[in-house]
Amino acid sequence: MNVRARLLIFLAATLIVSQSAIAQTTITNPILQGFYPDPSVLRVGDDYYLINSTFSYFPGLPVFHSKDLKNWKQIGNVISRPSQMNFLENRMTRGLFAPAIEHHNGVYYVTCTLIDRGGNFVVTATNPAGPWSDPTYLPQVKGIDPSLFFDGDKAYIIYNNDAPENKPLYPGHRTLRMYEFDPVQLKVVGEEKILVNGGVDLSKKPVWIEAPHILRKNNWYYLYAAEGGTSVNHSEVVLRSESVWGPYVPYEKNPILTQRHLPEDRKNSITSTGHAQLVEGPDGNTYAIFLAVRPYRGNYYNTGRETFIAPVSWIDGWPVINPDHAEVQYKYWVGYKEVKQMDARPQSGAFDYTITFEKELDPALLFLRTIDSSAFKLGKANGLTLKLKPETCMELGHPAFVGKRQQHLNCTADIEVKFEANSADEKAGLTIFQDEHHFYYICKSLDAGKPVVQLYRSTKENTMELINQAVVGKGNLMLRIVAEGEWYSCYYAEKTNDWKLLKDKLDGTFLSTQVADSFIGCVFGMYATSSGAATTNVASFKFLRYSGSDNLNK
Incomplete structure (x- = not known):
């Protein structure tokens, strides 16, 4: 076989391999x-x-x-x-x-x-x-x-x-x-x-x-x-x-x-x-x-x-x-090459990332109904600091709420919150939110003068019913919500990785589009409220960490 023939065979093989790689x-x-x-x-x-x-x-x-x-x-x-x-x-x-x-x-x-x-x-x-x-x-x-x-x-x-x-x-x-x-x-x-x-x-x-x-x-x-x-x-x-x-x-x-x-x-x-x-x-x-x-x-x-x-x-x-x-x-x-995006958050498949709040808000983060730049600030030391507002997420106003979408059926959202309540009306924590009448909320608050972590479920009467609570100490508190298809579980930790279960097997159908009769999906929200009372208190959220993985193979 002459050199020219060998070269043609090599080029053809290279082209086939190249096309095969592109097609994958x-x-x-x-x-x-x-x-x-x-x-x-x-x-x-x-x-x-x-x-x-x-x-x-x-x-x-x-x-x-x-x-x-x-x-x-x-x-x-x-x-x-x-x-x-x-x-x-x-x-x-x-x-x-x-x-x-x-x-x-x-x-x-x-x-x-x-x-x-x-x-x-x-x-x-x-x-x-x-x-x-x-x-x-x-x-x-x-x-x-x-x-x-x-x-x-x-x-x-x-x-x-x-x-x-x-x-x-x-x-x-x-x-x-x-x-x-x-x-x-x-x-x-x-x-x-x-x-x-x-x-x-x-x-x-x-x-x-x-x-x-x-x-x-x-x-x-x-x-x-x-x-x-x-x-x-x-x-x-x-x-x-x-x-x-x-x-x-x-x-x-x-x-x-x-x-x-x-x-x-x-x-x-x-x-x-x-x-x-x-x-x-x-x-x-x-x-x-x-x-x-x-x-x-x-x-x-x-x-x-x-x-x-x-x-x-x-x-x-x-x-x-x-x-x-x-x-x-x-x-x-x-049949074409993939082109990855520089500094892009993943949007498909299994992924995890941590959102910090040092300089600017991620464009994917969501507020309820409008934005008030005077109601929050960003910084390396405290992260996202929200002013507590009298408004609640059960009303039609603009409460202190910043959220990200739930993107997997099976996922985990964590926050670290720095907050000390001055009364039982004041609360700050993490919610999994479908709409005004369909959400769960794990938060830090006060009960009988003691700091507690509480878990609430919304009602159709614009109120929240207490599901469970536990006494905690002063200082930063880590909160976690885990979604597992039709179930949600809530955890808290006063020390890194020392997670304690507050409540598992929360009914996820309560948060579904079908039950809520809505067009939207669930959002994990950093949320703080004084429940109708006047206050000057604030809550600081150091990060929002998200991890999700679903079986996407038929």
């Missing part, structure tokens, strides 16, 4: 674990940006960046200033619903719905990390879930609205409608048109057609949207037209994504799939980013609706999500 890049679902619902994704050049709903948490609408659809880093929040908006007097499950992100001529656009307040609005930025503009409200755009579509120099806004003439034929009867949109003046143009009435097949009484997007490909306009409601009957459907204004003809094999037909008792199930957006991956193939949930024991889940990914195949001119499997997979192999 694994994306693990969910790509954003925990309460990251209603994803919207955008590609600009080689960069991807993704945003999610946050309801009444502040800051609102996190912005993530990626180069590979696998590794995501939060780079900011769309709603980051109280001057943009707040959610005071709103329940946690209200607020910001279903944002969508777009880009045109160097400007980034986010459309969203502020439920119970101003309705649909648009904000803009020249950098997706922010700052974003104050909202421009769109009074003509009724309903929810607006998204923009740019087609050359033309722009359109598509959204969910009431049934025609506001006369529904059945509960859940909705429409998809569209206006032309002026992206400079940020206002609608011309007349509104109904694109879809009811859903794919009105005779079957489809419910909650929502979260619409339009994609142009091969001279077709593809209108795709969620249908069936955002629970176990959730799905994604698609229609197409040769004109952006329709008429839109449904795909005869709809839905293009759902899990509602699968056995409820299947192992490690993924359910409630829908609210998808399609995006071109680094390999030129199409991928769907969508919401789904990981329930335990039926339809209970505490981690909220999460962000998932699946490949898309174009079959006979139609996009079909996850075509090679009946079930959405926990792992997909893709």
